[in-house]
Amino acid sequence: MSLHARHKKSLEKVEQVFAQAHRLRVDIVVGPDWAQDIMREVRRGDAEQRGPSMLAWAEPLVWRVAGGAALAAVLFAGSVLVYTSQRSAPVTAFWMEELDAGAPLPEE
């Protein structure tokens, strides 16, 4: 048997022993305080998350303003649509005049 093959075989045995030793590890036992500590941390984190923040008063205000702003935007867009549909000719003429105001380019 070559040296490499012998070493490989030995290493495989060592790996098997490691696996067996790993499985035979003694179970870790934790005391009753351990679970209580977790619950204490969970409750503390939860209280911090739910606690009043500095800007807690602003939250409902932001939502109310956002709703009002959205409503105003819809009303404005609607009124523009109605206006342009009723007076499309003057509006078109106005824009044509604005865009077509330049002097014609001299032809060479």
Next chain:
Amino acid sequence: MSDDAESIDRVLRGDIDHFAELIARHRHHVLKIVQGHVPADRVAEVAHDVFVRGYRSLPGYGGEVPFEHWLSRLAVRACYDYWRAKKRADVPVSALTEDQAGWLDRALAAESDEQFREQRDWDDALEVLAWALARLSPEQRLVLTLVSLEGRSVREAADLLGWTVVNVKVRCYRARQALRTLFFQEWNRHELARPS
């Protein structure tokens, strides 16, 4: 509705005390996973972290997998984070003691199974294993522990780690090669140091 589902539902509705039921039901399972990956004196701390993470991530638990399996993933992830943090701290790894080196020497030189069985000493084996694993990357040590030491399938390890099956296979192969190289080097070192 299962016991877990009921407890989770109550916790999510704001009755935090029911989380204690989940801890009581799954503590043994989580501790078992964690103790396979981190030093004995850090097991309680890492398992604690697993449950705190579990509570914080509970709204994201959709029930696609059993709760215990979901917790297993968190446990493996917490162990991985533990080793990554330790690696960042760059704790120097000490050399093998004379006793450990002697154990490795005898183990590697053993000619027959019978001889080998007589030599094994679990404490020394675990110490040498810890020494070798400390020289691997966090990814390598995690995958090696799951597949080679705990005997999990590659697919199972991939699921727990959130990696692809191919990735697990490649990392596991490299980890085993790294471990073998380490042992060869150590063995050669002792062979050379031995008085002729």
